Amino acid sequence: MAHRGDDLEDDFVLDELVELSEEEGSIHEIDDDSNHEDEEEAAPSAPAASTTSDPSVLLKKRKRREKEKEKKLKKRKIAEATAPQQQGSVAAQSPDALSEYLSTMQKKTYKDMSDFELDDIRIPASAIADTTSWTGERTLDNLTEFIMKALPTLHTRMGQRPKNNGAPTMLFITSAALRVADVTRILRDKRLRGEKGGEIAKLFAKHFKLSEHVDYLRRTKIGAAAGSLAVSALTHIILDVTFHDAKNRNVLEIPETRDEVFKTVLGAPTVMKGVKEGKIQVILF
Numbered sequence: 001m002a003h004r005g006d007d008l009e010d011d012f013v014l015d016e017l018v019e020l021s022e023e024e025g026s027i028h029e030i031d032d033d034s035n036h037e038d039e040e041e042a043a044p045s046a047p048a049a050s051t052t053s054d055p056s057v058l059l060k061k062r063k064r065r066e067k068e069k070e071k072k073l074k075k076r077k078i079a080e081a082t083a084p085q086q087q088g089s090v091a092a093q094s095p096d097a098l099s100e101y102l103s104t105m106q107k108k109t110y111k112d113m114s115d116f117e118l119d120d121i122r123i124p125a126s127a128i129a130d131t132t133s134w135t136g137e138r139t140l141d142n143l144t145e146f147i148m149k150a151l152p153t154l155h156t157r158m159g160q161r162p163k164n165n166g167a168p169t170m171l172f173i174t175s176a177a178l179r180v181a182d183v184t185r186i187l188r189d190k191r192l193r194g195e196k197g198g199e200i201a202k203l204f205a206k207h208f209k210l211s212e213h214v215d216y217l218r219r220t221k222i223g224a225a226a227g228s229l230a231v232s233a234l235t236h237i238i239l240d241v242t243f244h245d246a247k248n249r250n251v252l253e254i255p256e257t258r259d260e261v262f263k264t265v266l267g268a269p270t271v272m273k274g275v276k277e278g279k280i281q282v283i284l285f
Helices: 035-044 055-082 095-109 115-120 140-152 152-158 178-188 211-217 256-263 269-276
Strands: 170-173 199-203 221-227 237-240 282-283
Touching: 035 095, 095 115, 095 256, 095 282, 140 152, 140 178, 152 170, 170 256, 170 282
Parallel strands: 170 221, 170 237, 199 221, 237 282
Antiparallel strands: none
C-alpha cells in the first residue's frame, strides 16, 4: 500500500495537546515523586533547623525518594510482563477481525447513530495493518522490534528527516500519562530514528497550556508523537490496546479516551479522509 501522508491538509490540532520533548527542556516532565515530596513537606516534623539543614537527613530523604521511584518503575514492568491480556491480545487478530472490533467500540461512542451512519465512519480492514506475523508479546520492551519487523514502512519513515514542523509520520495513542512518557523514551531509540529522524513529542490531554503546545509544534520538526497534532505527513496511528489500567481497561474501553480516539483523532475529517484513501494506516499494539 502506498502512503502519501504529505498530501493531506495541515489543519488538525487537538484542543489540548503537548508536553515538549526532553531536548527542548522548556516544559518539565511529570515527576512520579512530586506527590511524595509534597507529602513530606506537609508532614509534621522536628524543628526545621534540625531537618532541612542537616545534609545527612536530606541525603536520606533523597535516597528514599529514589527507592520509591525505582519500586514504582519495577511494579509497572512486572504488571506489564505478567498481565493476562498479553496472551491472546485483541491486537494480534487479523485486519478483518480488528475492523469488527473497532466498529463495536465506535458504537459505544456514537450510541445515537444508525447502522448506516456507523458504516460510513467504519475503519475498513484495508486501512488496518496486518501484524499477525509478529509472534512476540506486545510489551514496551518489544516495541522497537515490533516496529522494525512488523511495520517496515513506518520504520523507514521514522528515520527520515521531516519536511514540515509539527507534522509527525506516526501517532502513538495510549491512555495514561506515565505510559506516554515510557513510550516516548522508547521511540527515541536510534534504531528507529537513525541520525535524521525528527523529534519525539509527548502529548498529554490536560497538563499543559495550548499556547505552549502550538508554539512548540510550529518550530519543531517531529517524527513521531505519543498523542496527536497536525496530519500533513501522518501515515500511521498506533492504538495501544494491549496496555490496561488499574481497572483492566484498555484505551478503547475507557469511555473518555475511547470518545477522544473516535471523535477527536480518527473522527477528524482529514484523518478519516486519509484512512479511507489508504494514506493513513491504523495499527493496534
